[in-house]
Amino acid sequence: MxxxxxxxxxxxxxxxxxxxxxxxxxxxxxxxxxxxxxxxxxxxxxxxxxxxxxxxxxxxxxxxxxxxxxxxxxxxxxxxxxxxxxxxxxxxxxxxxxxxxxxxxxxxxxxxxxxxxxxxxxxxxxxxxxxxxxxKMRAFVRFRAVEDADGEERFVAWFEPEHHILRSNAAFFVNRFTNMRWAILTPRGSLHWDGAVLAEGPPAQRSDAPDGDPTEDLWRRYYASTFNPARLKIGAMLKEMPRKYWKNMPETALILELVAGAQAREAAMVEAGTLEFDERPQTLSAIDQAIHACRKCPIGELDNQAVMGEGPQDAALMIVGEQPGDQEDQQGRPFVGPAGQVLDVHLQQAGIDRAATYVTNAVKHFKFVNRGKRRLHQTPTAKEIDICRWWIEGERQIVQPKLILAMGASAARGMLGKTVSVSKARGMPHQLDDGSELWITAHPSYLLRLDGAARAEQERLFQADLVAVARRVAELIG
Amino acid sequence: MEHMSRGTILERLAVLADAAKYDASCASSGTAKRNSKDSGGKGMGSTEGMGICHAYAPDGRCISLLKILLTNHCIFDCHYCVNRASSNVARARFTPQEVVDLTLSFYRRNYIEGLFLSSGIVKSSNHTMEQLVEVARILREEHDFRGYIHLKTIPDADPELVHQAGLYADRVSINVELPTEAGLARLAPDKNTGRIEGAMSEVKEHIAQSRDETKRFRNAPRFAPAGQSTQMIVGADAASDADIVGKASRLYDGYRLRRVYYSAFSPIPDASAVLPLKRPPLMREHRLYQSDWLMRFYDYSAAEVMQATGDDGMLPLDIDPKLAWALKFRDRFPVDVNRGGREALLRVPGLGVRAVNQLIAARRQRSLRLEDVGKLTVSIAKVRPFIVTADWRPTLLTDRADLRTLLAPKEEQLELFAA
Structure with a gap:
C-alpha cells in the first residue's frame, strides 16, 4: 500500500x-x-x-x-x-x-x-x-591499426550505435582486447583503453578515426572467397546485417558486385559440370562413329582420331588399356604400337588368343604434346577418364564380357570410377556393378620404361596376372 | 593444375577460404566463458556463452570464424569435394605460423571470434593432424589466445593427436559426409563409416571424461568444451529425408553431438563427372534443419519426424515439418491454450518455444483469449485452426480437407535490397 x-x-x-x-x-x-x-x-x-x-x-x-x-x-x-x-x-x-x-x-x-x-x-x-x-556493436565494430608517435600499435574504430549502449558495452571490449590499446569513437561519446585504464571521452566525428588499414584487403578477399555464389540468400543476409551498419564495415563494399556476379558464376559451374550425351548408341559400329565426333573433353580437340575397340562382339574377355598411343592413332587400331607388341608376347605365353578377345581403351583419343617432331604421350586426367566412361560402358553393355582386365591405373579408374593403386589391387577379382569380374594389372608400356632386374620382376608379375586371368576366364566359361 | 604454394598470402587466402566454404558450420557458441582481463592482461581474446556473427555473406551465412584449410592438396578423391585429388582447382598451402598470424590480425580488428581450421590430407592423416594441432598449440601456448578454435579431426588420425586437438580446441568435428554407408562407399571411396564413427566415439569418451574430472578438480584440462559436431551432405546420393533424419538421430544419441549440420550439395568448380549434378532445392536443407530443431527443442522423436514425410520418405517442401505432422495427426488438435500441457502446446504449428513459455506464464494470471495469443505469435492465422481459447473454438476447421492449401505460405518473390 x-x-x-x-x-x-x-x-x-x-x-x-x-x-x-x-x-x-x-x-x-x-x-x-x-x-x-x-x-x-x-x-x-x-x-x-x-x-x-x-x-x-x-x-x-x-x-x-x-x-x-x-x-x-x-x-x-x-x-x-x-x-x-x-x-x-x-x-x-x-x-x-x-x-x-x-x-x-x-x-x-x-x-x-x-x-x-x-x-x-x-x-x-x-x-x-x-x-x-x-x-550488433560487438559484431560490427571494425578496428583499424594505427602507429602512435612512440611507434606502438593502437587500434581505433568508428561506430554509430542507434541507442545509448556505448558505456554498457565497454566491459565486453575491455575483456576481449585487454592486451591492446584501443579506442571506439561514436557520435554519442568515446571509449579509450590504454591497456590498464578505461577512459570516457567526448562525442567524436568520423574524420577523427583512421580511414583505412591494409589488413582490410585480406579481410575483403576472405569475405568474397567464403561466399558461395550457388546459394544466394539476400534476405537472410539483410535480416541479420541491415544496411544501416554497412557504411562502417569494409567488406560490405563488395556485396553488390558479389550478388550481381553470383548467377553467372553458378551457371558457369553448372554448365562446366553438365555432361549431356545423346542417347547411347546400341551397336559397336554406331559407337565407333559417335566417338569420332566426341568433343566432350579437350582431348577430342587435338589433332588425332578416335580409336575404337576391336574384337568379337561376344568375347568372354575384355582387355582395357589407357588410351591410344602415337602408332594406334595413326593406324586407327588399339594396341598396335610398342606396348601392343609387349602385350601380344605375354598373351601368347599365357595362352590367351587375342583374336578371341575384345581389346579397347578407357580413353578413346590420343592425348599428347608436341616435342619437336615427336608426339609425347600425356596421361589423361581423372576427369577426362570419367567423361569417357560413357563410351566404354557402351562397349561393355554390348559385348558383356565375363571378365574385364584393366591394365594400368587409368583403365582401372575407367572401370571403377575411382583411383586405386595397381600394386595393391592386382592379382584378385573385383566385383563390378553389372556382375562381371574385374582384374587389374600394370600397363605394358610400364614394362617398356623399366630395365634390368626391375623389368624382369615386373614382367614376371604381369605374366602371372595374365595366367591367372586366363585360368579364371576358362572357369567362367565353364 | 595451378600451384600456388608460394603465392602471396592474399592469393593463398582466396584459394584456401574458397576450398573451406562447403563446410556449413561456423558456430562459435556454447563454449566455456573466458576473457583476457583475467589473464592479467597478457592473453588475447574472450568467449561469451553466445557466439557472435561478425558479418553475413550474400548467401545468408554467418561469418563468425576464419574458416580456412591449411592446405587444399588432398590424397583422397571424394567425388562431391572440390578439393578431391582428381579436381583441377588451384592448390595452395599455409604454414601453421601463417595461419596463426592471419587469425590474430583478423581477431585484433574484431573481424572474427576465432578460427575454424580444416585441411586436405597431405602425406598421411597423422602428418596432417599434427599440423592442425600445431596451429592451435601456437595460438594457445605462445599467444595465450582465448578466442574460439574449432578443429576438424582427420579420418584415421592417431587417437593421441585427436586428444591433443580437443585440449586446445573449443570444438572438434569429423564429417560423416553421407547419410548411408553405400553412399559413402560410392562417393568417398577413401573414407569409411566405421572409422569415422569410431573417431566420434573416442571424442565422446574424452568429453565425458573431461566433464567428470572438471567436476572433481576445478583446474582439470577441459576437452572440447563446445562439444563435437558433424556434417551431412544432402542430395549427392539417393538418401531420403527419412534416412537423413534417422541417421542424425542415431548420431545425436550415439555420440552426444552438439550439432548435425546439413549441407545441400551445391555446384562446385570442376565437378566430378561421376556425380549426377542435379542439385537439391535449398528448401530441402531448410526443412531438414527444421526437423532437427523439432528433435532437439520440441521433444519430437526421430520416428515422429519421419511420420511427417511422404511415401517417398521426403519431407514436404511447401510446408514445414511441424505443420505436416499436425495435418497428419489432426485428432491431437485442437489444444486448449488455457489448459493444455507444455508438450501439447509445443506441437501447435506456429507456436515456438518462447511463445509457449509466455503463454504458460500469462495464463496463470487470467484466461487467455485469441487476441492474447495473437500478440505472442507471428501469425494467428496459422495457429488458429489448432487451438482453443476462452473465446475461440475451430469448429470444423481442423477437419477441412483443404487446410493444407489454406496454410501453405504463398510463394514470395524476394525483393532485392528492400532494406
Whole structure:
C-alpha cells in the first residue's frame, strides 16, 4: 500500500532531469522516492540531456521528501534487469514507461508475467532492441591499426550505435582486447583503453578515426572467397546485417558486385559440370562413329582420331588399356604400337588368343604434346577418364564380357570410377556393378620404361596376372 | 593444375577460404566463458556463452570464424569435394605460423571470434593432424589466445593427436559426409563409416571424461568444451529425408553431438563427372534443419519426424515439418491454450518455444483469449485452426480437407535490397 502524501506534494507536477541518458542508478533512486511519495505516473516528466525540457519548465524540479513511514518500494529482479537494459534505448518515452510499470508493480507484483499487457510488451521490445544493438556493436565494430608517435600499435574504430549502449558495452571490449590499446569513437561519446585504464571521452566525428588499414584487403578477399555464389540468400543476409551498419564495415563494399556476379558464376559451374550425351548408341559400329565426333573433353580437340575397340562382339574377355598411343592413332587400331607388341608376347605365353578377345581403351583419343617432331604421350586426367566412361560402358553393355582386365591405373579408374593403386589391387577379382569380374594389372608400356632386374620382376608379375586371368576366364566359361 | 604454394598470402587466402566454404558450420557458441582481463592482461581474446556473427555473406551465412584449410592438396578423391585429388582447382598451402598470424590480425580488428581450421590430407592423416594441432598449440601456448578454435579431426588420425586437438580446441568435428554407408562407399571411396564413427566415439569418451574430472578438480584440462559436431551432405546420393533424419538421430544419441549440420550439395568448380549434378532445392536443407530443431527443442522423436514425410520418405517442401505432422495427426488438435500441457502446446504449428513459455506464464494470471495469443505469435492465422481459447473454438476447421492449401505460405518473390 502507498501512504498518501499531503495534498500539495501528490498534486504537483515534477520534472526530472537525468544527468546521462543511460543513468539507471539515478533513475532508480528518483523513481523510488517518487513512488514512496505516491506521485502517479502522469504527474512526472522525464527529461534526458538534450531532450525537450522547455515544454515542462512549469513543473517542480525539487523532489518531495518521502514520509518517514513510507513503505518499501518493491521491484522484482527480472524487472530491474529489463529496466536497466531498456533505459539504454533512445526512445524518449522509456523513463515514463519504466516508472509506470514500477508503479503498477506495487499493487500487482506479477504484472511482468503477462506478456500480453501493452506496457510489458513495450518493455520487452525496448530491452530486446537494446540487447540486439549491443550485440550488433560487438559484431560490427571494425578496428583499424594505427602507429602512435612512440611507434606502438593502437587500434581505433568508428561506430554509430542507434541507442545509448556505448558505456554498457565497454566491459565486453575491455575483456576481449585487454592486451591492446584501443579506442571506439561514436557520435554519442568515446571509449579509450590504454591497456590498464578505461577512459570516457567526448562525442567524436568520423574524420577523427583512421580511414583505412591494409589488413582490410585480406579481410575483403576472405569475405568474397567464403561466399558461395550457388546459394544466394539476400534476405537472410539483410535480416541479420541491415544496411544501416554497412557504411562502417569494409567488406560490405563488395556485396553488390558479389550478388550481381553470383548467377553467372553458378551457371558457369553448372554448365562446366553438365555432361549431356545423346542417347547411347546400341551397336559397336554406331559407337565407333559417335566417338569420332566426341568433343566432350579437350582431348577430342587435338589433332588425332578416335580409336575404337576391336574384337568379337561376344568375347568372354575384355582387355582395357589407357588410351591410344602415337602408332594406334595413326593406324586407327588399339594396341598396335610398342606396348601392343609387349602385350601380344605375354598373351601368347599365357595362352590367351587375342583374336578371341575384345581389346579397347578407357580413353578413346590420343592425348599428347608436341616435342619437336615427336608426339609425347600425356596421361589423361581423372576427369577426362570419367567423361569417357560413357563410351566404354557402351562397349561393355554390348559385348558383356565375363571378365574385364584393366591394365594400368587409368583403365582401372575407367572401370571403377575411382583411383586405386595397381600394386595393391592386382592379382584378385573385383566385383563390378553389372556382375562381371574385374582384374587389374600394370600397363605394358610400364614394362617398356623399366630395365634390368626391375623389368624382369615386373614382367614376371604381369605374366602371372595374365595366367591367372586366363585360368579364371576358362572357369567362367565353364 | 595451378600451384600456388608460394603465392602471396592474399592469393593463398582466396584459394584456401574458397576450398573451406562447403563446410556449413561456423558456430562459435556454447563454449566455456573466458576473457583476457583475467589473464592479467597478457592473453588475447574472450568467449561469451553466445557466439557472435561478425558479418553475413550474400548467401545468408554467418561469418563468425576464419574458416580456412591449411592446405587444399588432398590424397583422397571424394567425388562431391572440390578439393578431391582428381579436381583441377588451384592448390595452395599455409604454414601453421601463417595461419596463426592471419587469425590474430583478423581477431585484433574484431573481424572474427576465432578460427575454424580444416585441411586436405597431405602425406598421411597423422602428418596432417599434427599440423592442425600445431596451429592451435601456437595460438594457445605462445599467444595465450582465448578466442574460439574449432578443429576438424582427420579420418584415421592417431587417437593421441585427436586428444591433443580437443585440449586446445573449443570444438572438434569429423564429417560423416553421407547419410548411408553405400553412399559413402560410392562417393568417398577413401573414407569409411566405421572409422569415422569410431573417431566420434573416442571424442565422446574424452568429453565425458573431461566433464567428470572438471567436476572433481576445478583446474582439470577441459576437452572440447563446445562439444563435437558433424556434417551431412544432402542430395549427392539417393538418401531420403527419412534416412537423413534417422541417421542424425542415431548420431545425436550415439555420440552426444552438439550439432548435425546439413549441407545441400551445391555446384562446385570442376565437378566430378561421376556425380549426377542435379542439385537439391535449398528448401530441402531448410526443412531438414527444421526437423532437427523439432528433435532437439520440441521433444519430437526421430520416428515422429519421419511420420511427417511422404511415401517417398521426403519431407514436404511447401510446408514445414511441424505443420505436416499436425495435418497428419489432426485428432491431437485442437489444444486448449488455457489448459493444455507444455508438450501439447509445443506441437501447435506456429507456436515456438518462447511463445509457449509466455503463454504458460500469462495464463496463470487470467484466461487467455485469441487476441492474447495473437500478440505472442507471428501469425494467428496459422495457429488458429489448432487451438482453443476462452473465446475461440475451430469448429470444423481442423477437419477441412483443404487446410493444407489454406496454410501453405504463398510463394514470395524476394525483393532485392528492400532494406
Amino acid at each position: 502507498i501512504t498518501p502524501l499531503p495534498v500539495d506534494a501528490a498534486a504537483a507536477f515534477y520534472v526530472v532531469h537525468l544527468p546521462e541518458p543511460d543513468d539507471f542508478a539515478f533513475w532508480r533512486a528518483t523513481a523510488r522516492t517518487l513512488v514512496q511519495c505516491a506521485v502517479p505516473p502522469d504527474r512526472i516528466a522525464w527529461v534526458e540531456p538534450g531532450g525537450t525540457g522547455d515544454l515542462f519548465a512549469e513543473g517542480q524540479r525539487q523532489l518531495p521528501e518521502p514520509p518517514g513511514d513510507a513503505p518499501q518500494v518493491r521491484a522484482s529482479k527480472p524487472f530491474i534487469q529489463a529496466a536497466e537494459t531498456a533505459i539504454c534505448h533512445s526512445d524518449s518515452a522509456r523513463f515514463a514507461l519504466l516508472y509506470r510499470l514500477l508503479w503498477r508493480h506495487q499493487t500487482n507484483s506479477r504484472v511482468l508475467e503477462d506478456r500480453t499487457d501493452t506496457d510489458v510488451r513495450r518493455l520487452d521490445e525496448l530491452a530486446r532492441t537494446v540487447r540486439r544493438d549491443k550485440h
